[in-house]
Amino acid sequence: VLVLGNYYIHEIVKTEDYQLRIDLLDQEGNWAFAGYKKFFIGGPDTSYRLNVSYYYGNAGDSLAYHNGMQFTTYDRDNDMDQLNCAVNCAGAWWYRNCHQSNLNGQYETNTQSGIIWYHCRGFDHSLAKSTMMVRKKIKHQL
Template identity: 35%
Template sequence: FEIEYHFFLSSQPENISPEQLGKMHLFISFCIFGAFVSSLQVSGNTMDMERNEGFTRNKRSTNSDASYFFYQQPDYPRDCKEVFEQCDGESSDGVYLIQPDGYLEPFPVYCNNTVDGGNWMVIQRRMDGGVEFNRDWEDYKNGFGFPHRDLWLGNEKLAYITNQKDYEIRFDFVSKSGDPHFAKYNLFRVSDEGTLYRLVDVGDYDSTSTLSYDALPYNKGMAFTTRDRDNDLNSGNCASSYNGWWHKTCSYTYPNYPWSTGPHWHNFPGGNHNIQYIEMKIRPVE
């Protein structure tokens, strides 16, 4: 079922008019025996979340103002695969709460159970340019955007998630003429902030991928670079032109490229920037 949360924004996101700011909606889905968070607030950026404490683990409760049943302080699933296992594989695509090993609080992620066997967690999406990706280190660290629209999940979250087990990564694209394409790698891992969120592992390129150019391995081993933290090997700062990424000198793929030009993948059919939609997602390796 779906729970509708109402929340207020403490800072105005891009392309949201003042009239729209009032109450905004976030839909979080849960299976009947799944996780539930008792309150959700946005503070600082759209991915921040706070949770009420002081409840008994696994105690079933009701909200006096609504007919919702939920469990307080559950053992949250660690990724979208565990979300769907918890729901006996019956859950649809949507926003769910997860909590990786060692991470202090649960947070919302978009889970896709439709593409390529399902169990995917979306970590990046560009669909309409509604969120600015020219951000500093702290924004890329904490994440920004909306789970169901344009977003960057956050490097800190990626570090926790990808170091609890092995994950593969899939890039899905839609060209400006509406043609779908994808690129897939059988391993993806990001290090912690102490080592600059380095892209420590990029696996083999899946032979079923529909893009001819294997672009991501060029960035393997690189630290993350943002406009205010230059960790690339270029004489300048690649992020000043191409936004945050694991730049080298600079890259053959720019998923976070300024929207006015559009995301970039080298030798993409129809041109490097012939991309209207891009989504990056990860799931545990079987």
């Protein structure tokens, strides 16, 4: 498993058009996915603002709620909530007020601080696994 921070993801996606695919596995072994034909993360000067569009997939679009948001961490509260969503939801993410998705939540908890993709399993079912993948946009698409 390769984990890249937002700085390196921004450095990769800043020069060309990229797509995002998110694979989700629930606790019962069911897979779902969400794809975005356009994906971009701003640089440090924007607090790694998220930009996604043109959803496709069978998991439901739980990332649209976060579109345009800056990345919130325990020590950088960039969300719109009065409290720090990274603290309340147990992980850094592009929170709004607070989330419909959080793939950096706690593993194996059935609370809103779990690994959440709301349109797939709701707030009370933490996912078992999630994978975010980026690739260059295929030229004949949007």
